Every structure is written in C-alpha cells, then in structure tokens.
Amino acid sequence: MRAIVETVPSSKVTFAGIVKQFPGHSGEEPVYAVNKVSLDIEPGQLVTLLGPSGCGKTTTLRMLAGFETPTAGEISINGQTITHLPPNKRDVGMVFQSYALFPHMTVYDNVAYGLSIKPIPKSQVKERVDKVLALMHLDKMKDRLPSLLSGGQQQRVALARAVVTEPKVLLFDEPLSNLDAKLREYMRDELRKIQQRLGITSLYVTHDQAEAMAISDKVVIMNKGEIQQIGSPRKIYMRPCNQFVANFMGKANFLKAIVEQSDSRHIGLNLLGQRLVIPKDPIFEVKAGERVDCVIRPEFWSIDPEGKFQGTVERAIYLGPYVEYEVALGGQTVVVVDYMHHLHEPKSAGDLIRLGLSGQSITLLPPGQE
Ligand SMILES: Nc1ncnc2c1ncn2[C@@H]1O[C@H](COP(=O)(O)OP(=O)(O)O)[C@@H](O)[C@H]1O
Ligand SMILES: [Mg+2]
Known part of the structure; x- marks a missing residue:
C-alpha cells in the first residue's frame, strides 16, 4: 500500500x-x-x-x-x-461546492467514511486518516462536527475525504x-x-x-x-x-488593422495609422492588403511620451493598483490599463495622451474567428 x-x-x-x-x-x-x-x-x-x-x-x-x-x-x-x-x-474522488459533509459525523469520521466501504484493516484506516488530517492541518479538530468549522475548514475536510482513498x-x-x-x-x-x-x-x-x-x-x-x-x-x-x-480570459481591445507586408517571419501591420511589425503566427497565412482583427490587452499599452500613438483621454478610472483609461484613438475607443501610474502625472478626461505598443503584444485572430 x-x-x-x-x-x-x-x-x-x-x-x-x-x-x-x-x-x-x-x-x-x-x-x-x-x-x-x-x-x-x-x-x-x-x-x-x-x-x-x-x-x-x-x-x-x-x-x-x-x-x-x-x-x-x-x-x-x-x-x-x-x-x-x-x-x-x-x-475517482470528488470535491463539490456544497462540501457534502455528513453533519452528524466528526471530521475524523467524515474522512474515514470513504475508506470504510473498502476492504482495508481498521489499523490502516486510522493511519491513513491521521496522515491526511495532518496534511490538511485538520488534526487538531478531528473530533469536531462540521457545523463548528469555518467554510475553509469544511472545504479542507471535503478534500481530505476525497484524497484519503488515493x-x-x-x-x-x-x-x-x-x-x-x-x-x-x-x-x-x-x-x-x-x-x-x-x-x-x-x-x-x-x-x-x-x-x-x-x-x-x-x-x-x-x-x-x-x-x-x-x-x-x-x-x-x-x-x-x-x-x-x-473576452472570457480578461479584458481585450479588438482593433482592425491592414497587412502591409508579410514574409516568413514577420508581418508588417498598419494599425490606427501607425506601422508595427509583429512576429508571424505559424498557424495561419495573411496577405498584403488584407484587413485583419487584432487583440490587444489593455495593460499591453504603455503610457510613453515617445509613443507612436496619440489619443485623447475620454475617461479615467482610478482603481488603486492601476488606472483604467478610455482613450479616443484614430476614431476608436481603446481601453488602456496603467499599472505604472505612480510614475506619471495622472491624466484626466480631455488630456492628450501618447501610447506605445510593442508588436509582440498584438495577437491576430485567424480570419472568420471574430
Ligand atoms: N440532466 C439534464 N437534463 C437536461 N439538460 C441538462 C441536464 N444537465 C445539464 N443540462 C443542460 O446541459 C447544458 C450544460 O450544463 P452544465 O454541464 O451543467 O453546464 P455548466 O456546468 O458549464 O454550467 C445546459 O444547457 C444544461 O441546461
Ligand atoms: Mg456546473
């Protein structure tokens, strides 16, 4: 064993x-x-x-x-x-949202339950349950009923009960x-x-x-x-x-760009009137002149006085760890998240803002994948 x-x-x-x-x-x-x-x-x-x-x-x-x-x-x-x-x-062992603990059984008995239906000698049951309880930092509360435990402790009991059967x-x-x-x-x-x-x-x-x-x-x-x-x-x-x-994995800007040139390793893009070179995704082909959809995460923009892109702040939302800006840029609104806000003067609605963007930060969506 x-x-x-x-x-x-x-x-x-x-x-x-x-x-x-x-x-x-x-x-x-x-x-x-x-x-x-x-x-x-x-x-x-x-x-x-x-x-x-x-x-x-x-x-x-x-x-x-x-x-x-x-x-x-x-x-x-x-x-x-x-x-x-x-x-x-x-x-297989399962852990549910509702914990599904037996309310009338102690922590120890809840954990031991999974083993009781298996042909395992009692002495080994105790050894295994004790080990799991120690692993989950539950050993000091093994005689308590679930109702006397916090939500986090109850969840640990549920996990202990699932793993004790190995x-x-x-x-x-x-x-x-x-x-x-x-x-x-x-x-x-x-x-x-x-x-x-x-x-x-x-x-x-x-x-x-x-x-x-x-x-x-x-x-x-x-x-x-x-x-x-x-x-x-x-x-x-x-x-x-x-x-x-x-969209599901975080926030994203979706912008249209035009392919200006494409070789075996790079794609030259025109994005909002600016030229950017991005690494070529080997999964799909693009041709010069094609319109493509780009995904850019809000924090991939940098607030940079030397940045290629100039826009106007439409809204600034201060959130503590970061500031979120809505910026009017080339006829579109882009969301920009600034985690480096402690280094700049804060911007507010109406201010001009310059933004930098690295080609590495742009993902092209394959055609037809909007
Ligand atoms: N027993 C069932 N009978 C009929 N439809 C079900 C049953 N279980 C789940 N569904 C349907 O299957 C789809 C997927 O459900 P589910 O797997 O519970 O989704 P999730 O866990 O991602 O919220 C839903 O449309 C749900 O209504
Ligand atoms: Mg579900």
Whole structure:
C-alpha cells in the first residue's frame, strides 16, 4: 500500500470525441450539453474547464465520474476505457461546492467514511486518516462536527475525504464558490499545493478566470458545449484564438488593422495609422492588403511620451493598483490599463495622451474567428 503523503504514480485521462445530448423539454430540440470534446490530462496535471454557466463543464466532469453516460465517444484512464463503468469502479474522488459533509459525523469520521466501504484493516484506516488530517492541518479538530468549522475548514475536510482513498483522478466542481473572496484565494493556493504535493491528476471546473489561471497547468475554454481553446494560462491570455476566449480570459481591445507586408517571419501591420511589425503566427497565412482583427490587452499599452500613438483621454478610472483609461484613438475607443501610474502625472478626461505598443503584444485572430 503506497503512503498517502508521498508522490503517487499518477494517471492519464483521455476524453475522445465525447458528446452528451439531453432530450429537449416537451417537443424542443435536444440539447448538446457537450459536443465533440477531446482532451488529454497528463499524469499529475491539474486541468481546468473554464467557461460561462451552461457551457457543459459539470456534464463533462460527471461523465468522467460516471454519473452521466456519453452519447458518443470514449473516456479512458491509463489507456483503459471506463466509459461504461459504474462510478464506484472508477477510482475517482470528488470535491463539490456544497462540501457534502455528513453533519452528524466528526471530521475524523467524515474522512474515514470513504475508506470504510473498502476492504482495508481498521489499523490502516486510522493511519491513513491521521496522515491526511495532518496534511490538511485538520488534526487538531478531528473530533469536531462540521457545523463548528469555518467554510475553509469544511472545504479542507471535503478534500481530505476525497484524497484519503488515493484516487486515480480528483474531480472538483466549483469547490470554492461558497467562500468569500479572500478565503477563496487562500484556499485555491492551498488546494494547488496539496494537489501538486500528492501529484494526483485532477480535473477542475470553474467559471472564475483568475482561479483557473492561478491553479492550472492547462486551461480548457468551453462555450456552448464545445472546446474553444486548450493551453497554458499564459498561452491563453497572451494568444487567445478567438473573440470569445479573449473576452472570457480578461479584458481585450479588438482593433482592425491592414497587412502591409508579410514574409516568413514577420508581418508588417498598419494599425490606427501607425506601422508595427509583429512576429508571424505559424498557424495561419495573411496577405498584403488584407484587413485583419487584432487583440490587444489593455495593460499591453504603455503610457510613453515617445509613443507612436496619440489619443485623447475620454475617461479615467482610478482603481488603486492601476488606472483604467478610455482613450479616443484614430476614431476608436481603446481601453488602456496603467499599472505604472505612480510614475506619471495622472491624466484626466480631455488630456492628450501618447501610447506605445510593442508588436509582440498584438495577437491576430485567424480570419472568420471574430
Ligand atoms: N440532466 C439534464 N437534463 C437536461 N439538460 C441538462 C441536464 N444537465 C445539464 N443540462 C443542460 O446541459 C447544458 C450544460 O450544463 P452544465 O454541464 O451543467 O453546464 P455548466 O456546468 O458549464 O454550467 C445546459 O444547457 C444544461 O441546461
Ligand atoms: Mg456546473
């Protein structure tokens, strides 16, 4: 029996062409809750499904847990198909938003419960539960009832109960939604540390982009049952593949530009009357004369007296860590976020402002991906 606090050999999860259709209500069309989802979760990785309410995150998770059966496609763990196995044969642990603790049982008994249905000697149950309680800093409160614990402590009990069985995969469905903002940030870091320490392959569901970025090896952006983009948090933030992803993962300016020239490595763009050279994205081709859509994050602009772009401040909003400006620039309004505001005189509505922008900070959207 492997020890719970040591790194365990981890499992790979594969979704291949998963579809889940639910019958529509009284004569309505059927709903494709999940549509052609293919995804690999590498051993020990934490992968997050991120998207708006109703995009199919929970349904995807429930198909891995065995609570729903796919209409089409295969799910496997370490190459073995589990698509039609009942939940208790899959070796997955789940943590829910509602914690789902037993209110009449102590912390210890809640955690031990998961093991009580397995053929494990009592002495080993105690050893394993004690280890997990220590790992989660719950050892001092093991005789308490859940009602006497804070929300964060209850969530740790729920996590302890899921990991004590040493599952192949851990599933999280919006586990932090019931906590207030400060505690949510603290718990997400705790959770990530524990997941990395145990090395358990995990699938995590949230609609909170900051949470997804902070804890994930890989983020999967979903919309209307379909995957929009899969990548590291940085890749998805820096190089969104369409408007939906760019908007969902933070704020974005969408501007039109004209391609002036293109060679094997660079693209020369005319953006708001200024010439900029950007690195060529190998994924798609552009031709001179073409109009293209650019994505620029608000903080990628710099307030720079030498900057190429001159505009007029329409609105300035002071937010503490940064100032957000709406700037009229070449007939459009661009949002500019200034984290370096402590270095400049504050600007207000009506002021002229000069802005710099590096070609590296511009992402072109493939044609037809608006
Ligand atoms: N049991 C069900 N019967 C019918 N429709 C469902 C059922 N479960 C989910 N849906 C529908 O499937 C879609 C995806 O739901 P869900 O996976 O819960 O989304 P999310 O977790 O991203 O909010 C929604 O349109 C939802 O209404
Ligand atoms: Mg959900």
